[in-house]
Amino acid sequence: MMEIIKRPFIVLWKTWFFLMFLISGLVLFLIFKWYLHKGKNKQSLTLLRRWGIFVQYTTGIILRTKGRKNFPKAPYIVVSNHSSYLDIVLMFSVVPDYFAFLGKAELENWPIVNIFFKSGMQISVPRGSRKGSHEAYTKSKKALEEGTSLVIFPEATIPTHVPRMKSFKNGAFKLAIESGVPIVPICFPYNYKRMMNGGFLKAIASPGLAPALVHSPIETTGMSEEDIVPLRQQVFKIIEKDLNSYGNK
Numbered sequence: 001m002m003e004i005i006k007r008p009f010i011v012l013w014k015t016w017f018f019l020m021f022l023i024s025g026l027v028l029f030l031i032f033k034w035y036l037h038k039g040k041n042k043q044s045l046t047l048l049r050r051w052g053i054f055v056q057y058t059t060g061i062i063l064r065t066k067g068r069k070n071f072p073k074a075p076y077i078v079v080s081n082h083s084s085y086l087d088i089v090l091m092f093s094v095v096p097d098y099f100a101f102l103g104k105a106e107l108e109n110w111p112i113v114n115i116f117f118k119s120g121m122q123i124s125v126p127r128g129s130r131k132g133s134h135e136a137y138t139k140s141k142k143a144l145e146e147g148t149s150l151v152i153f154p155e156a157t158i159p160t161h162v163p164r165m166k167s168f169k170n171g172a173f174k175l176a177i178e179s180g181v182p183i184v185p186i187c188f189p190y191n192y193k194r195m196m197n198g199g200f201l202k203a204i205a206s207p208g209l210a211p212a213l214v215h216s217p218i219e220t221t222g223m224s225e226e227d228i229v230p231l232r233q234q235v236f237k238i239i240e241k242d243l244n245s246y247g248n249k
Contacts, residue, residue, distance in 0.1 A: 036119040060207025067214035082153035083192035099149040163248035182217035189246035
């Protein structure tokens with residue numbers, strides 16, 4: 001009965017969220033396009049952060065970042081659970097340094113978002129293409145060498161059984177070890193409650209608290225290929241522990 005009562009409010013809030021996101025995005029689109037055309041990627045990131053803050057304030061998403069001081073000197077690789085598209089919006093407000101996302105190549109077909117991937121500001125990873133994956137890996141290593149931090153969701157997609165995570169893929173950890181940069185684990189324990197992936201009329205959503213838990217960096221200096229799996233498992237357990245401590249079973 002309660003679900004039936006809540007449903008109209010969920011749909012109403014979702015509609016408001018997407019309106020705020022799309023309208024503000026369209027207003028900023030030409031500025032983004034000009035920045036990216038001129039190679040002003042850092043200015044674009046600053047504007048993305050402000051856009052994210054605007055969306056948060058106008059839709060009632062209350063971001064609370066714990067452990068912000070744990071970020072090391074750039075470059076580093078942020079590894080996070082991926083339970084909602086809200087993870088991407090909030091990440092701009094959580095990570096203090098200039099960074100690039102590694103995202104699925106399908107994002108190149110999304111309106112507004114696609115300009116950041118097509119410009120090269122973000123790095124797209126084609127699924128099922130060895131050549132494309134290798135090119136994305138090479139671009140990622142180059143970005144780290146140039147001092148750009150990276151944000152990677154090692155599940156590679158939003159799982160259907162959130163908040164439980166899918167197994168992590170090796171890429172982020174192999175990249176960190178080969179480049180000698182630290183891994184920074186981040187957990188978003190409630191983002192799936194704020195904006196669950198799924199049907200517009202069925203998936204749950206609501207304004208409210210959205211914690212972001214930033215852990216101490218894990219140094220990879222001195223690690224080898226043999227350490228990829230243990231490192232992956234270590235980070236998985238760190239984030240899983242956070243999810244469990246916030247009541248996500």
